[in-house]
Amino acid sequence: MAIRERLSGNEAVANAMRQINPDVMAAFPITPSTEIPQYFSAYVANGKVDTAFVPVESEHSAMSACIGSEASGARTLTATSSCGLALMWEELYIAASCRLPIALACVNRALSGPININCDHSDSMGARDTGWIQIYAENNQEAYDNFVQAYRISEHKDVRLPIMICQDGFITSHAVENITLLEDKEVKDFVGEFNPKEYLLNEDHSMAIGPYDTPAFYMEHKRQQAQAMMNAKKVILEVAADFEKLSCRKYGLFEEYKLDDAETAIVIIGSAAGTSKDAVDALRAQGKKVGLLKIRVFRPFPAEEIAQALKGCKAIAIMDRCESFNSQGGPLGAEVRAALYEAGATPKTVNYVYGIGGRDVRVENIEEVYKALDEIVAAGKVEEPYRYLSLRD
Numbered sequence: 001m002a003i004r005e006r007l008s009g010n011e012a013v014a015n016a017m018r019q020i021n022p023d024v025m026a027a028f029p030i031t032p033s034t035e036i037p038q039y040f041s042a043y044v045a046n047g048k049v050d051t052a053f054v055p056v057e058s059e060h061s062a063m064s065a066c067i068g069s070e071a072s073g074a075r076t077l078t079a080t081s082s083c084g085l086a087l088m089w090e091e092l093y094i095a096a097s098c099r100l101p102i103a104l105a106c107v108n109r110a111l112s113g114p115i116n117i118n119c120d121h122s123d124s125m126g127a128r129d130t131g132w133i134q135i136y137a138e139n140n141q142e143a144y145d146n147f148v149q150a151y152r153i154s155e156h157k158d159v160r161l162p163i164m165i166c167q168d169g170f171i172t173s174h175a176v177e178n179i180t181l182l183e184d185k186e187v188k189d190f191v192g193e194f195n196p197k198e199y200l201l202n203e204d205h206s207m208a209i210g211p212y213d214t215p216a217f218y219m220e221h222k223r224q225q226a227q228a229m230m231n232a233k234k235v236i237l238e239v240a241a242d243f244e245k246l247s248c249r250k251y252g253l254f255e256e257y258k259l260d261d262a263e264t265a266i267v268i269i270g271s272a273a274g275t276s277k278d279a280v281d282a283l284r285a286q287g288k289k290v291g292l293l294k295i296r297v298f299r300p301f302p303a304e305e306i307a308q309a310l311k312g313c314k315a316i317a318i319m320d321r322c323e324s325f326n327s328q329g330g331p332l333g334a335e336v337r338a339a340l341y342e343a344g345a346t347p348k349t350v351n352y353v354y355g356i357g358g359r360d361v362r363v364e365n366i367e368e369v370y371k372a373l374d375e376i377v378a379a380g381k382v383e384e385p386y387r388y389l390s391l392r393d
Helices: 009-020 035-045 060-073 082-087 089-097 120-127 140-154 184-191 218-247 272-285 303-311 330-345 365-377
Strands: 003-008 024-027 050-056 076-080 102-106 133-136 163-168 176-181 254-257 262-269 291-293 298-299 315-320 346-351 387-390
Touching: 003 009, 003 140, 009 035, 009 076, 009 102, 009 140, 009 176, 009 184, 009 262, 024 060, 035 050, 035 076, 050 060, 050 102, 060 076, 060 082, 060 089, 082 089, 082 120, 089 218, 089 315, 102 120, 102 140, 102 291, 120 291, 140 184, 140 218, 163 330, 176 262, 184 218, 218 298, 254 303, 262 272, 262 303, 262 330, 262 346, 262 365, 272 291, 272 365, 291 303, 303 330, 315 330, 315 365, 330 346, 346 365
Parallel strands: 024 050, 024 076, 076 102, 102 163, 133 163, 262 291, 262 315, 315 346, 346 387
Antiparallel strands: 003 176, 133 298, 254 291
């Protein structure tokens, strides 16, 4: 039976963690993800989970503890944001290369400096090439649902990679929304038990974690890791199909919103997709053929599928809530453009950097983007392929 609740995004994720009942959580507090280990430590103290909670002195230590725990055969998770994720950098690569299916709740926040505690995607996008699966949420319901699905994806025998479940700091993490929770038993049965075949505490099979990898073997190990990320795409869709049977909520690699006959479209990640849908609705009411593609899965990147979904558009705006400082735009812009090029698709593209450092994103701001796309279609060319949205003079 579905459970109706009013929860913030952080509370929703903490509830998913409680229902999963992992073996170990190691965490260090950092805004705006602090509430997740705070709520979860209360579950530990009140006997609502069997988890060993490990308080540590830094985020680097948190991920180190997670690596040791997961390598020992314990289902392990953590949560962090911003500079906390950056402090884990070294360990993120180790977790992925050791094929340890750790789950991390990333509450997106700008990286310093200057110091800023508000939302953008510079933290998780900075970690996009560390080898972690990355799934993003538009709202609190999706943050909860994504975390429930996380271990089924990461622990799959064809994947065995760590997974990062991302939501927008403060915008969803602290805002309270009506959401629908699954019953505790439903989640427990859906996620299942963690039964690794190889782990450090297995007396019948000795092994090493993190040994020196010589030039004779390193490339082969990286190729295996890359294959696991490729395999994850199929597994993500299989898990989503099973989750839909349980919850009646459908998920894919991305969401197409009024895209079937769209002449212009926006590609976007995270909470601003909701604002963009309102803009799409308003412009559709005026007879404009506009649409939206909301990225859910950024790693593995669904290049072929995205190109197929956008092939009918005349002009596309790709929205990045972070900077790559490459003088060309952001990471999503680079990857979508590459996908279109490889597929032989020829829509005009413009890459917007928007909402960084928590800059507000309003419906009228998104309508400005669609107006600019109309101008691109009319002109038949893109004068400025790399732009900032809502930048003060």
